[in-house]
Amino acid sequence: MKPIKEYIPVVGKQVIDELYLVADKVKNIKVQNINSTHSGGGVAEILSRMIPLMKDLGISVSWDSLEAGDKFFTITKKIHNALHGLEVSLTSKEYDYFLEINEKNQKKLSTDSDIVYVHDPQPIALIDKDKGQGKKWLWRCHVDFSKPQQDVWNFLKKFIQNYDASVFSAPAFARKLNCRQVLVSPSIDPLSDKNKRLDQREIDSVLEKYGIDKDKPIITQVSRFDYLKDPLGVIKSYRLVKKYIDCQLVLAGGGATDDPNTIEVLKEAENSAALDKDIFILHLPAQSHLEINALQRASTVILQKSLREGFGLTVCEALWKEKPVIASAVGGIPLQIAHKYSGILTYTTEGTAYWIKQLIQEPEYAKRLGAHGRRHVANNFLITRQIQDYLLLFLSLYNQSDIVDLG
Amino acid sequence: MDPFIFRTRINQIELLGKKAKNLKQLVENIKTVPSSSIYHHTHRFLEQHIYFSPEHPNDFSYWITTALGLKRLGEIIASVEIFQFKDIESLRNKFIKIIETYLKGTSSLRNCILGEEFSFMSSKMFILNTPFKAHNLEEFISCLRQITIHSFYFHMFEARMRLQKDENDFSRWFKDNGFKRLADQIAFLDPYTHTLEGLRKKIISLATKYTQR
Structure with a gap:
């Protein structure tokens, strides 16, 4: 992991200096993070990058994961789906087992931390305000929380309201709760394999590997193979463009290979793309960060045609690479794109096709959108900003008023 | 000398859990949210877009225009000269007056589509x-x-x-x-x-x- 000072050339010395000023106020607070697992998944990825940077800033921060087996994670997957609004039924036995595992883990919790920072629903029932007096409890929700299934929400709400504060990624996820709710937008790491600069040779080698023609416009969508990402709608938009412009389409992404939804969507996309040698459907392993980076950098236009979206960090990733992005105006995407200034927001397949044509035919305009987009991401959606938000979050637990003078 | x-100063953004789907709900919330919320929704854009001025210089005008489709009212709200106000309370009252005047002159109440509700936030400094x-x-x-x-x-x-x-x-x-x-x-x-x-x-x-x- 890179030390925090390596971010100076990217975000500027002023930003890092300010981060040190805040960190100095937090250095006597011990923070313990707890999530479901150390490996795999977005939360583990974020924590694995943020924890070393926080330590480098002098923060006393640790990270532990739950000890649990498949039975527990099958239940928590159901809870996850229910929070996304899917119809899922959980039995009382399943709820009991969920609580039993949380209780077992609670006994192993370290007692010397000042703040316990619990991530996502899996460890939510760890909270025990009687144990370790004066300990502060934070709950971070990383999932789309806009339309949760009612009974699962009611079950979780009992725990959430015991926390000192809950943290959400987008304003739409806020709910009526009797505890503080804080907004912390997700971020990208500009020095990670997925976002770092690549030289042209590296980019070309990935195109060559998949047989993509670098001299023909490339339209790309990077996302899981999931109906909510609308890969079939992307293919339709591409076909409308293809009538007038000789171009290629890349649909790249992962998705658990044992997830029946992924297999079904992937199959449908492959069927829809059949016989068109200019459509590349790339089902990549989870760790293909460099390849994703190269594909994004090689693209002429990048799409994120989601039907629903938690935040949609792939938009930030593309904007960071100064790419013109056309994305649906859903979830957190309008926070990332100001229409016609730092990207294009669309609502339909036809509208998406119209703008793809415009941006391919007007490369100067497309370039301007990408440049503005990168600047917006640099100001608002880099990991340094998220670390700062977290440090303020810790401080806010000890300072109640609206204006806090830290001196 | x-x-x-x-x-x-660095801000932390808080979510108030209050939402509006039409103008009436918007103005009722504008009346009751803390002043730090009015401040947040009228100043947030300055720091998020430090190199350019977006079309809508406050969240209220943006939402009224894009989510409710009320372009004229949106423009009136956008044109409120914040610089002329010495404190948040008088700014709050200005917004209330504009929206209530508009509501008196219309019989229909337009709702935004599901998912585009105005979410009230505030900032802790x-x-x-x-x-x-x-x-x-x-x-x-x-x-x-x-x-x-x-x-x-x-x-x-x-x-x-x-x-x-x-x-x-x-x-x-x-x-x-x-x-x-x-x-x-x-x-x-x-x-x-x-x-x-x-x-x-x-x-x-x-x-x-x-x-x-």
Whole structure:
């Protein structure tokens, strides 16, 4: 992991200096993070990058994961789906087992931390305000929380309201709760394999590997193979463009290979793309960060045609690479794109096709959108900003008023 | 001459859990949310878009225009000159008056589509000292080039509107130290019609000219 000072050339010395000023106020607070697992998944990825940077800033921060087996994670997957609004039924036995595992883990919790920072629903029932007096409890929700299934929400709400504060990624996820709710937008790491600069040779080698023609416009969508990402709608938009412009389409992404939804969507996309040698459907392993980076950098236009979206960090990733992005105006995407200034927001397949044509035919305009987009991401959606938000979050637990003078 | 001590401030955004799907709900919430919420929704854009001024300079006008499709009302709300208001409460009352006047003249209440509700937020401000200190105008200009945009914002906007001082901190220091004309020139600028970086450049330019007199 890179030390925090390596971010100076990217975000500027002023930003890092300010981060040190805040960190100095937090250095006597011990923070313990707890999530479901150390490996795999977005939360583990974020924590694995943020924890070393926080330590480098002098923060006393640790990270532990739950000890649990498949039975527990099958239940928590159901809870996850229910929070996304899917119809899922959980039995009382399943709820009991969920609580039993949380209780077992609670006994192993370290007692010397000042703040316990619990991530996502899996460890939510760890909270025990009687144990370790004066300990502060934070709950971070990383999932789309806009339309949760009612009974699962009611079950979780009992725990959430015991926390000192809950943290959400987008304003739409806020709910009526009797505890503080804080907004912390997700971020990208500009020095990670997925976002770092690549030289042209590296980019070309990935195109060559998949047989993509670098001299023909490339339209790309990077996302899981999931109906909510609308890969079939992307293919339709591409076909409308293809009538007038000789171009290629890349649909790249992962998705658990044992997830029946992924297999079904992937199959449908492959069927829809059949016989068109200019459509590349790339089902990549989870760790293909460099390849994703190269594909994004090689693209002429990048799409994120989601039907629903938690935040949609792939938009930030593309904007960071100064790419013109056309994305649906859903979830957190309008926070990332100001229409016609730092990207294009669309609502339909036809509208998406119209703008793809415009941006391919007007490369100067497309370039301007990408440049503005990168600047917006640099100001608002880099990991340094998220670390700062977290440090303020810790401080806010000890300072109640609206204006806090830290001196 | 007392030195100018540059401070900075960083905001934490809180979600209030209050939402509006139409104008009536919007105005009812505008009446009751804390002043830090009105401040947040009218100033957030300044820091999020430090290099350009977006079409809608506050969240209310953006939502009224895009989610409710009320372009004329959106433009009226966008045109409220925040610089003319000395405190948040009078700004809040201005928005209430505009929206209630509009509601009196219309019989239909338009709802936004599901998922596009206005979510009320507020901001909690943390103020910190920075290592920058200026003992004269030359040092002031040098510091102004180096401080973060948050520090610049704090002295230019928060001092006046949120900490309810009569003027921005820069004008106050200039005035206290005999640079009255420079103080007046800066106090006269409407900071809401500039981008933050544009405003920083403008003040550096005015102060530099002043040193060359």
